[in-house]
Amino acid sequence: DIQMTQSPSSLSASVGDRVTITCQASQDISNYLNWYQQKPGKAPKVLIYDASNLETGVPSRFSGSGSGTDFTFTISSLQPEDIATYYCQQYDNLPPTFGQGTRLEIK
Amino acid sequence: EVQLVQSGAEVKKPGESLRISCKGSGYSFTSYWISWVRQMPGKGLEWMGRIDPSDSYTHYSPSFQGHVTISADKSISTAYLQWSSLKASDTAMYYCASERVEQLGPVGWFDPWGQGTLVTVSS
Numbered sequence: 001d002i003q004m005t006q007s008p009s010s011l012s013a014s015v016g017d018r019v020t021i022t023c024q025a026s027q028d029i030s031n032y033l034n035w036y037q038q039k040p041g042k043a044p045k046v047l048i049y050d051a052s053n054l055e056t057g058v059p060s061r062f063s064g065s066g067s068g069t070d071f072t073f074t075i076s077s078l079q080p081e082d083i084a085t086y087y088c089q090q091y092d093n094l095p096p097t098f099g100q101g102t103r104l105e106i107k
Numbered sequence: 108e109v110q111l112v113q114s115g116a117e118v119k120k121p122g123e124s125l126r127i128s129c130k131g132s133g134y135s136f137t138s139y140w141i142s143w144v145r146q147m148p149g150k151g152l153e154w155m156g157r158i159d160p161s162d163s164y165t166h167y168s169p170s171f172q173g174h175v176t177i178s179a180d181k182s183i184s185t186a187y188l189q190w191s192s193l194k195a196s197d198t199a200m201y202y203c204a205s206e207r208v209e210q211l212g213p214v215g216w217f218d219p220w221g222q223g224t225l226v227t228v229s230s
Contacts, residue, residue, distance in 0.1 A: 001169075034216040036152075041203055043220035044152065055218070059207055091215035095168040096142075098152040 002026050002090050006099035012107045019075040021102045023066075023088035032092040033068045038101075039084045048073065080106060109134045111141075111203050111221035118227045119193050124128040126189035127224045129203030136184035137161035140213050143177060143188045146223075147199045157206070158186055195229045200225050 003026035013019050023033065031051040037042040046055050048064035051071060061076045075082055083106055088099040114128040129141060142157040156167035158181040160230050167177070179186040186203060204217035 032215055036217075038152075043223055044204075044217070045220070046216050046218045049214070049216045088154075089216070094166060094171070095156075095170075096154045096215075101151045 001095060002029060002093050002097050004088055004090055004097050006086075006088055006102050007055045007057045008102060009100065010103040010105070013078050014107045015080060016107065019078050019082075019104065021073045021088075023071040023099050025071075025090055028068050029092035032090055033064075033066065033071050034091070035062075036075045036087045036089060036098075037082075037084045038052055040099070041088045044087065051052075057090045062089045063105055068103055078104075078106070080095040109139070109205065109219055109221060111205060113201075113203060113221040113224045116225040116227070118229070120230055121193060121195055121228055123190070123193050123228075124191050125193055125226065126187050127201060127226065129186045129188075129221050131184045131186075131205065136181055137208055140178075141179065141186040142204045142206060142217060143175075143186075144202045144204055144220075145171075145199045146202065146218075155188070159208075160186065184188075193226075195228050195230075197226060198228050 005024045033051045035048040038044040047058050047062050052064045063074050065072050085101045085102050085103045110132050137160050140157050140159050143155040143221050145153045155171040156177050158165045158177045158179050160181045161221045165177050202220040206213045
């Protein structure tokens with residue numbers, strides 16, 4: 001299985017801050033990388049697909065970049081409603097695998 | 108609107124069998140593959156396997172192969188996840204998630220997801 005390593009595992013930031021999460025794959029996955037947001041008690045929701053494409057309806061403060069093994073997820077200006085755990089997910093090889101998650105809190 | 112609605116929470120004893128369901132609506136059920144994802148308490152997401160409802164072809168993660176069975180009944184737009192003998196370690200939230208299929212194959216991301224079914228296994 002392809003291992004996905006996210007960092008940091010948790011993050012505390014202030015409203016308006018720029019927040020960055022990284023995800024590293026154990027092998028080249030091209031751009032087959034997605035990002036999800038999971039709010040407490042809710043199902044995950046896709047925000048970014050194919051590394052950098054914003055899902056319809058997702059605010060433009062969310063963005064993604066990268067290819068190969070190294071990927072970045074950014075929130076340009078943190079909002080209170082962004083409190084959640086964020087996961088990366090690769091689909092280059094079966095089985096699809098997720099990063100361990102990054103818990104984002106408001107400072 | 109594409110929507111997945113899962114069956115309700117279950118409390119079972121070790122050794123019991125269980126089948127949970129995921130009903131699709133608002134779209135052609137055979138146009139989306141359905142995956143099942145496990146989330147153990149306080150932990151991350153683990154992909155268990157998926158099914159193509161058009162022909163019931165399944166693919167399992169090696170970690171779950173032989174421990175669960177995924178099936179679907181396209182006549183009622185419903186997918187299932189079942190266990191023949193539950194263990195305490197099966198206690199988790201289980202999500203179904205849909206994956207749109209295009210000309211070149213499945214898109215690779217999961218959207219939308221069901222609301223989750225909490226399975227508790229305890230003696």
